[in-house]
Amino acid sequence: MxxxxxxxxxxxxxxxxxxxxxxxxxxxxxxxxxxxxxxxxxxxxxxxxxxxxxxxxxxxxxxxxxxxxxxxxxxxxxxxxxxxxxxxxxxxxxxxxxxxxxxxxxxxxxxxxxxxxxxxxxxxxxxxxxxxxxxxxxxxIRLQAEKQALVIGGGVAGLRAALDIAQQGLRVVLVEKSPFVGGRMAQLEAVFPTHENARDLLRGLIKKVVNHPGIKIYTQAEVMGVAGYVGNYCAQVIQHSRGVTEENAEALLSACQQEVPDEFNYGLTRRKTIYRPYPGCYPPLPAVDWDNYQGEPISLNGGEPIVLEDVPTSVDVNVGAIVVATGFDPYEPRQGEYGYGELKEVVTLPQLIRHLALSKANHALEWNGHPVRDVAFIHCVGSREIEGVDEPHEDGRINNYCSRVCCTATLHTTEELRQHFPGLNIYDLYQDIRTYGRGHEDYYRDALLGGVRFVRYHGEEHPQVTAASAGDTHPVLIRVKDSLTYNEELEIPVDLVVLAVGMQPRQIDKLVNMLKVSRGTDRFLLEVHPKLRPVETAVNGVVLAGTAQGPMNIQESLSAASAAAAKVVALLGRGRVELQPFVAAVDAEKCNGTGACVEICEYEGAIAVQTFTENGKEVKRAVVTPANCSGCGACVAVCPNHAINVQGWTLSQYEAMVDAIASDIPNMAEVA
Amino acid sequence: MATQQATPSRGEILKRLREQHAETFARTQALLKEQKRIEQVICSAIRETAKTVPQIAEEVGMPAPEVLWYVASFKKYGMLVEKGMCGDYPLYQKVEKK
Amino acid sequence: MPDIAQSPQPKILVLATLAGGYAGADSTGQSHLDYPANTYVLPVMCPVMFPPEFFVRAFERGIDGIIIMYSGTDSPYKVEADGTAKLINRTYQLMKERGIDIRRLRLAAICTVCVKPFLKEVNQMAELLKGIGFVKNELASRNASAQGAPA
Amino acid sequence: MKDLKVDALVVGGGIAGMQAALDLGDQGFQVALVEREPSIGGKMITLSKVFPTLDCCSCITTPKMSAVAHHPNIKLLTYCEVESIQENEKGFAVATVQKPRYVDEATCTGCRLCEYACPITVPSSFDRGLGSYRAIRVPFSTAVPQIAVLDMDNCILCGKCEKACPVDAVVLSQQPEPFTIHATAIILATGFELNELGAKKEYGAAKLPNVIDPLMMERFLSPTGPYGRVLRPGDGMEPTTIAYVQCAGSRDKTLGIEYCSRVCCMYAIKQAMLISGALPMAEITIYYMDIRTFGKGYEQFYQNAKAMGVEFVRGKVASIHEDEKHNPIVKMELTEEGRIIERTHDLVVLSLGMIPAVSSSGFGLVPASDGFISVPAPNASPTVTERPGIFVTGTAGGPMDIVDSIVTAGSAASEASAYIRSKTMIAESQSEVAYA
Amino acid sequence: MSRVDPTFLHEIKEYGAVGIEQCFNCGNCTAICPLASDDYPFPRNVIRRIQIGQRDVLRTQLDPWLCYYCGECSATCPKGAEPGETMMAARRWMTARYDWTGLSHKLYTSTTWAIGALIVGALIVLGLAWLLHGPLVTDQVQLNTFAPVEMIHLGDLILAGILSFFLLSGLFRMFVFHFREGGKWKLPPLSVFVTEAWQLVYHTLTQQRFSKCEGRRRWISHLILVFGYGSMFVLIVLFLTWFQTDNIYPIYHPQRWVGYLAALAIIYGASDALLSRIQKKHEMHHYSQLSDWLFPILLILLAVSGLLISAFRYMGLPLATYYIYVAHLVVMMMLYICIGPMGKWAHLLYRPFAVYFQVVKEKAREQSNVTAGALSSAD
The missing domain is CATH 3.40.50 (Rossmann fold)
Known part of the structure; x- marks a missing residue:
């Protein structure tokens, strides 16, 4: 020894x-x-x-x-x-x-x-x-590891991570909250820098995922609880009913009368409570939107009205690692922010993209039934906010980060607009054009070439969007101090204002608490170290993929997802994991089996008092099951005999450290 | 090495290398001479008193960037040390070999 | 014998959880924000492991202020939030019994990126200790009064 | 004799290559990592600190270098050059040459006695020519492997190193040694070069001694740098006014480079912060057109720099000349005011962009319009090249920072492992057929 | 506050601007320009006004005239936005603004109009020559009999008068645009105009600002052209009776060498300009509008036909002399009609005046600063 x-x-x-x-x-x-x-x-x-x-x-x-x-x-x-x-x-x-x-x-x-x-x-x-x-x-502590991974989120990052993990021979359970996979990418049309159709690209990926025998997809499902540790997590997955069957789906779809705003089109249109978000979605079977369908009877072909019912089922899945790919939400501007919600001519970029998709057949751009001749884009809405200048959001936060994708996305959209509606005058109000990626600068060049007028404002002085007075040529006026024109104030008359909104993390508080992962000051999920371990969290076995971690474009989400998959495969590929030995350990000589430790312990199966026969005598003694012990040390404080300690973090070690700090260093006088 | 028939003698190796690197060889030999000379003039310039790079440059009649390169090199190999500052310029002094 | 003159300032011990305060202290470092150097942060897994006697012992050895920086309800340990609160209450009891100013022990929930709260806690404790002085003096005067007082 | 068979070959031992090799090795694949320099570490190991965490760069890089060197599944081949790639039914046969170190790898202990004995001092490429090393040397203090290399171009065969070596590791008889690596998949991590200092003639054409490139500044800021402190190379002065000229080698049609090099904004801001730390009196100005701090934590980093007093001035610097004391003078329009200024600085750093380090045509690939390795389907497979079995990671596939390089390394490793697995499965099923 | 107007950019493109929409306002052009200053931060100032449609602002400015198009801005532009071409187009646009008839706009923006005007000019001259010419003496050259010098002189004076009227009215408009802001005069003291008047002459004669541009050769070539053209103009308008004569003077007589020198200067200067445009060696010659071609071509034709008149006269070829004389007049008319006060020719006047106004304003500000300084020091 x-x-x-x-x-x-x-x-x-x-x-x-x-x-x-x-x-x-x-x-x-x-x-x-x-x-x-x-x-x-x-x-x-x-x-x-x-x-x-x-x-x-x-x-x-x-x-x-x-x-x-x-x-x-x-x-x-x-x-x-x-x-x-x-x-x-x-x-x-x-x-x-x-x-x-x-x-x-x-x-x-x-x-x-x-x-x-x-x-x-x-x-x-x-x-x-x-x-x-x-x-x-x-x-x-060496343990067998489940050769199965849980992927939370069925957007492009989740799908990609699932595929990459499965291709290495591991099994994957993919859980998607909504009834359809594809996530935010499905809401896009042409994507930069290749101009491919987003849903076509997605369809290719989904096809591979669906056809892979190692991947099980749960849609309309949520992770309700997670227990265990790396290599041996048990996740409880609740899946809601789809509400329709192959047989009655089409009939129900046409019979359903109740309508709600369609979130797929960011509220621009309405959809039924039994729905299919877009043609070619996966799964192809329509689903009931249980949040909005409250048991309204539907009569099929004039027959007896029927009431659909959600019967959630619960599945426990054992997995070795968890990939969090919960994605992002576009920033929702405040009421009145750049006139949003007050002027009907103010929309967000995601809304415009949906609007263009819906109205592609038209020869002229229209909004609200009026022709649009002049349109202005405003960058950095809900991003790059400045403390002391911008009003904090409801929860007191300030989005002081850059959302990374909006610049190129905006310029890409102006290109789409210019191609479809050649006569349009486009203004672009920016702080810094951040077309950083490969091929992105070309969008800036092409926007300039195509006659987009750039106006540069400072984050400290936002452009003002107001309704024009009656009789003006245009319905909306933007007033902005333009730093490119020597900070002179300009007035821009427009028919439509498009807010290039940033990315926000989704509301996943429950999941964050469940997994015990950390969030950064930007509220996106936090990696251990941006360079050493960029896709891993501080929780062993939980990795990040895509925009749950921070703003990214599709290409970057794919890279991050594949990188996360590589980590999962490296972790679980061998079928065993090693855990830190920092768990409670009993000093057999001191323990006399009082059971105080068992009483206070909150972890099932972590500690128990057992009876041993030693030298012919029956002795009671606490026994720790390391795999179930969290190492919290609650038992340490209550043991009357000081017979239990957390290995590597013992009380006597702390006492020694305290003494060292309290005492002085012999030749320390030299220092001061 | 398995591909070689017989181990060549040291003389043969050196001869081959000299032939292979004939061009650089002449240049390097001239460089060595020049470096020795510069080492001497710079070192003697800072033997007694510590000087800045521009001071050394003026004294030895060399461009300052080149002097700095030598000074940095001498510092790396322990031939001189920094001895405080003169305005914005560090002073360098020769270390006498023990 | 320790020489007080060599320790110009009272000593602050921070027991910080790896999932909370310790990471918060690291974040503060990454932001390069200054705080008094008489602060010593020790990592702990979860503060519930410390019995109240541990703290009293530390004060008696010459630690002038202790801050427990835990993760509160965000902790990876189920027991941390409630357990630590109970622990603190019991420790306050014991401190009162021993005549130690209970303000010398504080509990704060510090997250991994809680840079400002971290600084606030440390600076507050430093200010407090400037006012109430070394724990040794406090214990000495208590002992003196205890001896002087009629039994 | 050195021929080897691996699952994957990684070309380039910079951060992207190392990470890709580690990610593949950790998954249990056999990997060969080929680096043409005598040490791995790439550009990253020459940096001082990294943004936005300001971690000491070698603290991030050296452990990875060490991990690569010690990994049971990774075969590290330094000072080797890839000559050609042949494709066959099993994968690729890569003709590689081990360049002569003139030092025996197995016996050298990296004690450096040879270096101290060598009489020839030459400009150190590690310090971008501003520092020096000897004709025989360990390339830099944290080099992996810690083995000396003799630079025959600067050797006079005086024999001093041979005499000094305590283990007789100097072997002058070494010759270039060709060998073949058989690999199922190849990951290209060939990295970038900085655009040339003299690329834009208006900026002094590399003739102004106090106009430097940012990697030089990295060396000055590094504790192992050529001067051990920040001095300007013109005359060893500690600079007090320092300027950064952004987009000095990118986003400029006159240079033929219209793309954004993506990292320059952040490294300029980082260096500004580090200089403020090293020289508290220094006044630092960054001349820029757009500040592109788009990454995680980057915008906050930029705002911190502003709060620290780093001056950001919008406008493209039109020209740089110098006064009689070799102080560079920057001429530009303050575009927010319409004033033309000429400002004298002690030192000017040109924020030069990235250009590809090697031509991708050597790997049988058609270079993209920006010269980097082309990725035909970035929104489906961001690290897959047009040639099946060949993948790309890091700056070989376009400018990117360290975080993105590391993430793409993971991505390339994933793609490569899927490819290797599918290839092996096909091979296995074929052999089964043959067996039957 | 000014309202943006996206149409201005398209308008200026009709005047020959290319690449202007590429500009991302980095300021490189202004900083590289040897002539730009804090008060006149061109070319970007001009480009930006056009991009956002500030017609009224640009109209009042002198910036376009202060540029001699050395091409440095275009050569170094990181976007290839050709700032120099925008300056050129802006000068054309300014000329059209100063011209109240609207003809300038037509001549610049429509090739049909430009060529039509040329033909009309030629027809007028031919018509007048046919109607008014004197007897054709064929046994010897009697030019003054064919075209009596008094009549031609009178014609010259009338033409000069018309030209001057348009030109001066243009100049007046330039003056008003520049010194009137928002309906109020912003005039420097008259005394400064007077004391600085020598600058007008000086700059007209020396083109001194041009010499600041890179490459003095262009300045010299331009100066030679200006001198040749200027002296010829003076000879013809003021001293035609002395210049156009049937007497044959000896070679050393000023009537002969002044005329030859002026003609050769014009040919040299104009050919240089023309060749550069053909070779497209310099930035400023990459793009050329009709008027850019016509001006040197007509100048060369003018000088060559002038030389031919005297050659034929000395050679004793009466008919050839008369015909070439008419041709000479045709060229002259074309020059003045097409690119006269409504065209490129007008820069002869606008540019020196712009420099003059600039100097006057600077002087006036200096004086007021001194006064203000004196006042404040008196406090």
């Missing part, structure tokens, strides 16, 4: 390429740590996570017989695993390692107090050493 060995601690203070050493005097820290008891070597390094740095650690373990390693560097989320792997390579148990965050929690937050930061680094490192003395070797 290494416990019995003499402690040999190696301490490393990383410069982090200057990130730490610019503020913290790493050399002094290293020197002070070198004189701590049990420390056999204390080094600094420019970049410890580099191959050379890691080799140094390995070398010290091999050559100096180091059996505990303490590293002060960046946040543990970044490189704890990296360094544990270095220990493994050197033949040391990876849990004999203590990570100290000196960057995010020291050098980066005390840049004005170098002495204070150095002193703090010493205390934190000392605490790290104190904990390291009390570390024990641990083994990860």
């Amino acid at each position: 290494p416990d019995n060995d003499k402690l040999k601690i190696a301490v490393y203070t990383c410069y982090c390429g200057g990130n730490i050493s610019d503020v913290v005097d790493c050399e002094k820290v290293a020197k002070a740590m070198g004189s701590q008891p049990d420390v056999v070597v204390s080094r600094t390094d420019m970049s410890l996570c580099s191959d050379a740095g890691q080799s140094q650690i390995e070398q010290d373990i091999r050559e100096l017989g180091v059996n505990r390693v303490v590293i002060g560097s960046c946040a543990p989320t970044l490189h704890e695993v990296t360094f544990r792997n270095a220990l493994i390579r050197a033949g040391l148990n990876p849990y004999l390692y203590q990570h100290v965050g000196l960057r995010e929690q020291d050098s980066w937050v005390h840049s004005n107090d170098h002495a204070g930061a150095t002193r703090k680094a010493m205390h934190l490192m000392k605490a790290g050493i104190a904990k390291a003395r009390l570390l024990h070797p641990l083994e990860p």
Whole structure:
């Protein structure tokens, strides 16, 4: 047992390429740590996570017989695993390692107090050493993993992720909330930069997904609960009835009288409560919109009126990983924002796209029955909002992010307009044209060439949209300070105003709580690290695909979905997963089976008191089932005998760390 | 290497390399000479007092960008050190070999 | 013996959950926002593991203020929200018994990106400690008065 | 003798190539990663810090480099050049050449004694010519593998390195060694080059010493950079007024490059922030036409830079000349005011755009109009090229930042693995038929 | 506040602007221009006014006249928006604005009108020559008998009068457009107009601003053309009686070498311009309108026919002299009718005046600044 060995601690203070050493005097820290008891070597390094740095650690373990390693560097989320792997390579148990965050929690937050930061680094490192003395070797919990994944969301990202996972021989359950798959992409027409029809593209993808034997699709379904952990999640899926059958579908469809605004066309048209959103949708069978159909009787061919009923069914699916592909909602402008909701000539870009699709046969663009000769697009509606300038939304948030796709989408739409309605005058009110992607700049060029007039406003001074006075040539006037015309104020008379609305995350609070994933300040789902692990969440086994994570266009959603699929396959492909060993462990010598731990534990099957026969005597003792233990430690606080602890996070380790922080460093006077 | 019949002697290898790189060879040899000369003049310029790059450049009559390149190189290989600032310019001084 | 003169400022210990406060502290670092350097953040999985005695012990060892930054109801642990609240109440009881100003212990829900709330908590505690001073002095005067007071 | 058979070959060991190799290797496929430089790491390893998190770049890159080098399923082949790709019924036969390092890979320990002994100092390509290394050297401090390489073009065969090497790793008899990699699928991650500093003649035609490219600035900002601090290369002055000229190599018809290089806005803002950190007195101006901070967290990053005092001035810089002290002078119209200004700065950074590093025709592909590898169906398969079995990731398929490169690497790995699996299944079923 | 008008851009395109819609207002053209200034930030100022349809604003401005079309803006434009061509078109449009008859607009925007006008001019001259010519003396050259110099001179003066009327009325309109804003005069003090009057002469004679453009060769070539044309114009309008004579002077006589030099200068300058347009070597010659071609061609024809008159006269070829003389008159008429005060020729007057107005305004502002400064220092 290494416990019995003499402690040999190696301490490393990383410069982090200057990130730490610019503020913290790493050399002094290293020197002070070198004189701590049990420390056999204390080094600094420019970049410890580099191959050379890691080799140094390995070398010290091999050559100096180091059996505990303490590293002060960046946040543990970044490189704890990296360094544990270095220990493994050197033949040391990876849990004999203590990570100290000196960057995010020291050098980066005390840049004005170098002495204070150095002193703090010493205390934190000392605490790290104190904990390291009390570390024990641990083994990860190895479990069988379900070779099945759950994909939540049947939009383009979800479909693509499902297909990519299934193509690697894993099974997939795809859950879509609405009765039809395809998501937001189905509402588009031609897509940039190839001008292909969105639904044609989608149809190709859906066909592959549907025909793949490894994919099971649930539409009108929702994930109601998730239990378990990576490799062994159990998700409860509730599926609503479709309400119609192959036989009666068409008859019901034509007999249904009740109409509601059609969300597929963003409320521009109405549809029946038994519906099919567009021809060629999947599944082709119409569905009942249970939110709006409240049991109104429908009479079929003049027969007896029948009442349709929703009988939800519940399915439990066991999956090893979960792909969240819940997508986005277009920003809904506030009442009166640029005249939206007040002037009938103000629409959103998604609405216009639907309007164009519905009225393509027409030779002239019409809105509300009036011909449109002049149309203005306003960018950044619901995006790039500025604190102190823009009014916060109902929940107090400010959409200060860029929605990434609206610039190209707007310019692409102006191209569609110019092609169909050559005489149209188009104005484009922007802050910065962000046609960043491959081929996107061409849309800007073509819009210019096609005579679109660009007017540049500042986010601090939005354009004003007002109704024109009676007798004016146009119904709506836009007043805008144009920075391209030396900040002179211009008046633009138009027949139609189109708001290029941004993307917002969908309302998925329930799911977020269920999965325990985090959201960023923009309220989109948060990845672990944008570069190291861009599609993974902090929850092991839960990955992100598409616009649930942030604004993306179709191409980017597809890439993200495929990348997410690659992670899932890498995770589950071998059929087993490893879990961190940070679970409760009972000290057999101290435990006398009081059961206080069992009483407080909220996790089913995590802990139980069992009776053993030892030396002819019956003893009661608590026993932990590691796979079910969350490691919360509720049992630790209540054990009267201090007989239970969370492995790797023990109470005595905390006490040692507290003591180290409370005490002083011997030669610290040099620092101040 | 399996494809080679017999291991050539060191002399043969050097001869072959000299032939293969005949053009660069002459250039590099001239470069080495020039580098030695420049090393000497720059180092002697900053042996006694620390100087900035423009000061060295003026003293040794070389373009400043080139002087900076040498200074950076000498610094990398431990031949000189920074010794504070003179206005916006760092000062460099020769390190005497122990 | 620890020398007070070497520690110019009272020490603040932050017990921060990995899923909440600790990540929030990292976010603060990523935003490069300054706060007092006498703040020491230790990661915890879930604060319910600490018995009230742990906190009192920490104060007695010379930690002047403790902030528990947990994830509240957003926690990955079912017990965290209620359990921590109960724990705090019990600890306050114990602190009162030991004559420790209960303002030295605070509970705050900090999310992974709660940069501003994190700074607010830390700065508030720092301000408070400026006012009420070192815990050692407080304990010393209590001991003195306890000894001086009639039994 | 070195011939090998793998499931996938990844060409290019930059961040995209490394990530694609890791994603394939993690899924259990055998991967060969070929890099033409002596170390993997690509452009990313030369950067200082990365936006928008301002993480130290080597802290993100080196672990990936290390992971690639240690991965049981990845065969790392550095200093190798892909010569040609032949297609056969099993997949691809890729003719590759191992360039001579003149150092034995197996014995070299990377101790650098040879480098210290070498008398020839040459401009370091890692530091974009502004720093130096020796004719024999470990290419840079965090190189993977940590093996020396001898640059024969600058060698005089003095033999000092041979004498200095404690393990006799210098092997002058090495010759180019051709070998073949048999792979079912190929992922191209050949990356980008920066457009040339002298591309736009109005900007001084690379003749002004204090007009530099952004990768040079990355090196200055890096702690391992040539000067160890930010100095201007003209005369070693610590600059106080620094300007960024956006779209200096992109979005300009006169350069023949009309596309947006996508990363320049963010790297300019990032560098501005880093300079403000390194030189608190520095005044930084960014001359731009459109600020394109479109990624996650990017807009906030831009707003932070504004709040920090970085000046953003709208208008395209028309020309740059210099005064007698080699201070660059920038001439542009303040388009918001209609005034023409000439402003003198200590240092000007041209935000040059990306151009493809290699021609895709070498891989039997028709280059797209922008010169990068073409992707015929971006909205269906964003990493699939026109040639079945060949995939593209990262900046080989057009300008993109590190996050997007990493995501497309995952995507290319997914596409490639599906392809490999389908190919193998076909092969298996065929062999079954043959067996029957 | 001004209301945008999308039609202006289409209008200006009729005047020959190309690529203007490509402009994304980066300001490169204005910054690269050696002549633009804070008060006259062209070409972008002109382009932007056109893009958003500020006709009234552009009408009042001098910017188009201050450009000599060196082509740097077009050569360096990142969008290929040809700012120089827009400036050229703007000058045509401005000329048409100054012309109150509306003829200029027709001549610039309609080829039928332009060619029609040429034919009408030719017919008038031919008709007058047929009706009014004197006896054709065939045994010796007696030009003044065929076309009595007093009559021609009178004709010249009448024509000059008509031209001057249109030109001066155009100039007057230019003056009003420029110095009247919103129905109010914004005039610099008269004294400044007077004290700076020398600048008008100076700039007319030296074309000094042109020399700031890259490539002095074009400036010199243009200057030679201006000198040749100017001296010929003076000779014909004021000194025709001395110039048109049946006497044969010796070669050193000023009547001969002044005429030759002027003619050669015109031929050199105009051919240079014409060749450049044919070769399209420079940015400014990539696009050419009818008027751009006609002006140098007619100038060359004018000079060549003039030279031929004297050649035939010296060679003693009476009929050839008379016919070429009529042809010469035809060319002259075509020149003035087609590209006279309503066309490209008018820039002869508008450009120097624009420079003059610019100088006057700057001077006036300097003075008022001094006064203001003096006042404030007096406080």
